Amino acid sequence: MIQYLLLVSRQGKVRLAKWYCTLSPKEKTKIMRDCSTMVLSRSAKFCNVVTEHKKDTKLICKRYASLFFIACIDGDDNELITLETIHLFVEVLDKYFGNVCELDLIFNFHKAYYILDEVLLGGELQESSKKTILRYIQTHESLAEESESQASSVASTVVGTVVAAISK
Template identity: 55%
Template sequence: MIHFVLLVSRQGKVRLTKWYSPYSQKERTKVIRELTGLILTRGLKLCNFVEWRGYKVVYKRYASLYFCMCIDQDDNELEVLEIIHHYVETLDRYFGSVCELDLIFNFHKAYYILDELLLAGELQEPSKKIVARLIAGQDSLVEAAKEEANSISNIIAQATK
């Protein structure tokens, strides 16, 4: 089971967090501070697995972002690396070539994609095509709602003239 997902920049800025196990706000802040310090100081040639507090933290660096997932001791690290890569490929497919700014300005899309991939800390949907179709459907619903809101505001503006 994945306990939480962290996306951290090389400068230590948190770009995305998703918690699947209960942590208080104080604990979350402490966890982020500990893991950021631990992962950012590791050498590039070291492995992508860290034992931490009785768990394993699996991380992978893509460009300027570290994608980290905390798992149980007996979970498969390579499978989690594949899940991280799957998430990055899905983000790439949606944003073109995803960068840190895409995640900053479209964080809601990054969360939505993560929610389509993972459910309660387990992989929900392994197919990139299905996830892309679901995201496209969500985008079309948002666009339809925006158009409807604009038409309603136009009707109200016409009626108040």
């Protein structure tokens, strides 16, 4: 199980943090600081698995462009499946945003969290098909746009009725 997933820039700024275990805010801050320091200080020649994180966990880190994707998993979990899960998340982001970059995640963080929720559920892989994930997201967005247009038309009708009543 993935305990948490962090997206960290090369400057050490956390761009996205999703927690699948219960921790205090103080512990989360310490973990974010420690993980980003540990991963940023590693040479690019090292492997993607950091076993010296804690005794029962491993860090899986992968760099895509200017972002480091860091996942903490249980000590007995498969590292390659976690790397594939990270890669799936990156591919879905790339398809959704069209060549995703760090700025897409900064300005559309709510969409990035929503996409992550479609990929992972409770720290486990929920859906492995990129097409299915993108179809879910597209359906959700079309329903949201439809409800917004209905809400605005209802609001304009109510305002028109109130204005007509006041003007009498």
